[in-house]
Amino acid sequence: MTPFDIRGTKRRQIKDRIFSGFVWALTFSCLIVVFIILFYLFEKGIGSINWALFTKGPKPVGEFGGGIANAIVGSLIVVVVAAIIAIPLGISVGIYQADNRGKRIAERIAVAVDVLQGIPSIVIGIVIYVWIVKPFGGFSAISGSIALAIMMLPPVIKSTEETLLLIPHTLKEAALGLGASYYHTVRKILIPTGMGGILGGCIIGVARIAGEVAPLLFTAFGNPAMVFSIFKPVDTIPKVIFAYASSPYEDWQRIAWGGSLILVVFIIILNTIIKLFENKWKVQF
Amino acid sequence: MKNRWRILENKIFVRWLTIVSLGTMVLLLLFFITLFVSSWPAIKANGLGFLWGKTWDPVNNHYGMYPFLVGTLITSFLSLIISAPFSIAAALFLGEYYPKGVIPGIFRNVIDLLAAIPSVVYGFWGLYTVAPIVSKIELAFHLPAPGVGIFTASLVLSIMLVPYSVSLIRQVISMTPVNLKEAAYALGSTRTEVITKVIIPSNISGISAGFLLSLGRALGETMAVTILIGNSPALPHNIFSPSYTMASVIANEFTEAVGEVYTSSLIEIGLLLFVVTTIINLIGRLIIKRAIA
Amino acid sequence: MKHSIFKNLALAGVLAIGLSSCSSGGNSSDQNANADADKQLLGAGSTFGNPIYTKMFSEYGKTSGIQTNYQSIGSGGGIKQLMNKLVDFGASDAFLSDDDNSKCPAPVVEFPTCLGAVVLSYNLPGNPELKFTPEVVTGIFMKTITKWNDKKIAAENPGVSLPDMDITVAHRSDGSGTTFIFTDYLSKVSDDWKTKIGTGKSVNWPDGELGGKGNEGVAGIVKQTPGTIGYIELTYALQNSMVFAQVKNAAGNYVKPSIQSTSLCANGDIPADTRISITNANVDQGYPISSFTWILLYKEQNYNNRSKDKATNLVKELWWMIHEGQAQATPLNYAPLPPKAVAAAEGVLKSVTYDGQPILQ
Numbered sequence: 001m002t003p004f005d006i007r008g009t010k011r012r013q014i015k016d017r018i019f020s021g022f023v024w025a026l027t028f029s030c031l032i033v034v035f036i037i038l039f040y041l042f043e044k045g046i047g048s049i050n051w052a053l054f055t056k057g058p059k060p061v062g063e064f065g066g067g068i069a070n071a072i073v074g075s076l077i078v079v080v081v082a083a084i085i086a087i088p089l090g091i092s093v094g095i096y097q098a099d100n101r102g103k104r105i106a107e108r109i110a111v112a113v114d115v116l117q118g119i120p121s122i123v124i125g126i127v128i129y130v131w132i133v134k135p136f137g138g139f140s141a142i143s144g145s146i147a148l149a150i151m152m153l154p155p156v157i158k159s160t161e162e163t164l165l166l167i168p169h170t171l172k173e174a175a176l177g178l179g180a181s182y183y184h185t186v187r188k189i190l191i192p193t194g195m196g197g198i199l200g201g202c203i204i205g206v207a208r209i210a211g212e213v214a215p216l217l218f219t220a221f222g223n224p225a226m227v228f229s230i231f232k233p234v235d236t237i238p239k240v241i242f243a244y245a246s247s248p249y250e251d252w253q254r255i256a257w258g259g260s261l262i263l264v265v266f267i268i269i270l271n272t273i274i275k276l277f278e279n280k281w282k283v284q285f
Numbered sequence: 286m287k288n289r290w291r292i293l294e295n296k297i298f299v300r301w302l303t304i305v306s307l308g309t310m311v312l313l314l315l316f317f318i319t320l321f322v323s324s325w326p327a328i329k330a331n332g333l334g335f336l337w338g339k340t341w342d343p344v345n346n347h348y349g350m351y352p353f354l355v356g357t358l359i360t361s362f363l364s365l366i367i368s369a370p371f372s373i374a375a376a377l378f379l380g381e382y383y384p385k386g387v388i389p390g391i392f393r394n395v396i397d398l399l400a401a402i403p404s405v406v407y408g409f410w411g412l413y414t415v416a417p418i419v420s421k422i423e424l425a426f427h428l429p430a431p432g433v434g435i436f437t438a439s440l441v442l443s444i445m446l447v448p449y450s451v452s453l454i455r456q457v458i459s460m461t462p463v464n465l466k467e468a469a470y471a472l473g474s475t476r477t478e479v480i481t482k483v484i485i486p487s488n489i490s491g492i493s494a495g496f497l498l499s500l501g502r503a504l505g506e507t508m509a510v511t512i513l514i515g516n517s518p519a520l521p522h523n524i525f526s527p528s529y530t531m532a533s534v535i536a537n538e539f540t541e542a543v544g545e546v547y548t549s550s551l552i553e554i555g556l557l558l559f560v561v562t563t564i565i566n567l568i569g570r571l572i573i574k575r576a577i578a
Numbered sequence: 579m580k581h582s583i584f585k586n587l588a589l590a591g592v593l594a595i596g597l598s599s600c601s602s603g604g605n606s607s608d609q610n611a612n613a614d615a616d617k618q619l620l621g622a623g624s625t626f627g628n629p630i631y632t633k634m635f636s637e638y639g640k641t642s643g644i645q646t647n648y649q650s651i652g653s654g655g656g657i658k659q660l661m662n663k664l665v666d667f668g669a670s671d672a673f674l675s676d677d678d679n680s681k682c683p684a685p686v687v688e689f690p691t692c693l694g695a696v697v698l699s700y701n702l703p704g705n706p707e708l709k710f711t712p713e714v715v716t717g718i719f720m721k722t723i724t725k726w727n728d729k730k731i732a733a734e735n736p737g738v739s740l741p742d743m744d745i746t747v748a749h750r751s752d753g754s755g756t757t758f759i760f761t762d763y764l765s766k767v768s769d770d771w772k773t774k775i776g777t778g779k780s781v782n783w784p785d786g787e788l789g790g791k792g793n794e795g796v797a798g799i800v801k802q803t804p805g806t807i808g809y810i811e812l813t814y815a816l817q818n819s820m821v822f823a824q825v826k827n828a829a830g831n832y833v834k835p836s837i838q839s840t841s842l843c844a845n846g847d848i849p850a851d852t853r854i855s856i857t858n859a860n861v862d863q864g865y866p867i868s869s870f871t872w873i874l875l876y877k878e879q880n881y882n883n884r885s886k887d888k889a890t891n892l893v894k895e896l897w898w899m900i901h902e903g904q905a906q907a908t909p910l911n912y913a914p915l916p917p918k919a920v921a922a923a924e925g926v927l928k929s930v931t932y933d934g935q936p937i938l939q
Contacts, residue, residue, distance in 0.1 A: 026371050062817040093305055109309055114566055268401050344782065416802075517789055543658045543681065
């Protein structure tokens, strides 16, 4: 049947309707799944949110109550330190990539960044265990942060590169023409101009690592106590969810639902910030 | 004096950028070397039989990863097959039917929310919602009804793949040349015909690359699968059987593997995951780059 | 102007976070930080003992100020992390095999902390209390008995209505001392098990069984899934109101696992190195799947630049566990150590040294 087949028009139109109907139905079922999951998380999570969840550590096994204050602090430490490591490195690579656009070396680095993004997080955990945990004789928040920093690099690199490419060449050339050094041009002109986009990339990166457990299992390990050191093992919210999720203790499950809700809300807030400012952050002239 | 400092500062900066950027490639190389060296004792001890050895028996120091390989492949492909119709439909909806507008914009953001939920939360949610339903299905078929197993893990994994596949495929199909589509419409084609005869055929390589990259993600997915797969190092009998995947066996056993060969066998599984996902990513990116360019 | 102030603030903020996070842990010359570090102990291993250990450490911390981070990652994990010198002590429900002992970089000593029972917990409609013979237990875990209404189960349980359901077996996915105790028992009661599967912290299970991480994981599976049976420590079953079976012991009596029936198995002599298996004991009213659970540490505590204070804090805490700490056992359904075991454990702890000098005088 070709498009010229007039006699089949009716049938073709019906077919078109059916096909569109399928597209609609399947797309809607995706949306419904999102709402089912979020609704369930809120329903289960809201009930378990209380003051103790944010202020107390875990109780001995089998005792009622307790919270995840230690894991909240641990998550903050691990993620913030990961961001401190990843952001300067990521921005630097992004600048280099934007400057060398089209060159062979830049293309190879771009491939490396893509591959880096695709490495299963558990494998990163193994490598960091071999590199850092074992030789330095201890599980620590910092080893977890390094593993997460590696996961965070690709989005930061890519958004920096894309943002800088949007900045008109004339701006850079004007600065260089006025005698500013390359370093000053980047620091005083390019980065401030592209700040929005770069920041967006950093937030995407944080959203990506905030819920990770796999690379932390053998690096940040766990700790029922509240610790403010990067050289000690720490608990993180996703790790607590993993440990409690499959347990028989209803009180642990309750805490895990609360933790899940906190985590998901945090990540959704980050995503919303990115979406809300997506357009404002685009370089505009 | 100040001038000299500025020149030096500039030099250091340029050098720093180069070193850090080349560092990304070095990092990958170091990953490979580290994994390879650490799994060498296992490679030596297990030989090639590691790949199709059917028993994983740490007590007798006998390591074969075939059950994990099978578990990983079945789970990943099943989840890809389940998610494919949804991903294509949503990608067409957002990329072809309603590429612009407020409501499709909201739809896109809502689907993106799926990517915001951490893996471990998917696993936890699946254990309390999906597994009981699957358990009832199993009972209806007179099968053992643990609820967890390949099917449950694949179902939840398929949900996790949707946002990823959708964004890749949408990107590809939105690159279809407008004149191609307009020519087809001008000939009197319905939208369905434009989609099935122009958009999909002309982007088939890009769409497959999108699925390939999603597969790469499914292979390495750890936490949700670990919670839902059932952790059974035996060959599955059917798609409801409990099984094990490469990533989840590492997650469960790495902290406790005693002895060089045991630890190193787990790292060898990690090495294989690394190599396979790297190859998949290289091929996928290459095809997509060609498709978009 | 405003812009640069904001930027400087942001920069200062980042620096402050960086510095504070470094100074709180990294400054090793700081006396206070050092003393704090000496008061933080890290242990890992047995999930069998997790309920009592977390309780003991929490109680001990209240009076001594020692902060003990105990991670229940499984006995296999405890041994491995001790071998890698990444923890201060390991905990295991299986004493070190000679093979594992030879893999340790330095001599390791071990002592029991309490006794527990491994119970067979199941999830059936109505939750009847069942009786199992060793043959039935072996049959279920070897998959020769696959239905709940199998004749062999029914024969021992007259009057109980057994459902026509498949038996789903849950075992441990991680290296586990609980698995060791259970398979040690099965190897003693069944030659078939001994030759085909054997004893170990993780064994090559028959097909199609579910794996759960930790006692927590197996208990979670059993509690959630009808038709499942799994082996867990008594406390987990009691704390989660799960039912468990009576098992016929070597003396021919059906015994319900309890503190008493566990203690009865441990009244014999204890060797100086405390390595003893008490499963399948021929005791009239003793529960046959009982065991000690051990803590492992290096005999010489001066390694990895550990301070003497830290080593002393560790040994003192362990000493407390086998004395005052025993009061925590009964409320949590563990059996306290019998006097002979306490004496043996004291001997072990007294042999622990720092630079060759005994830590406890």
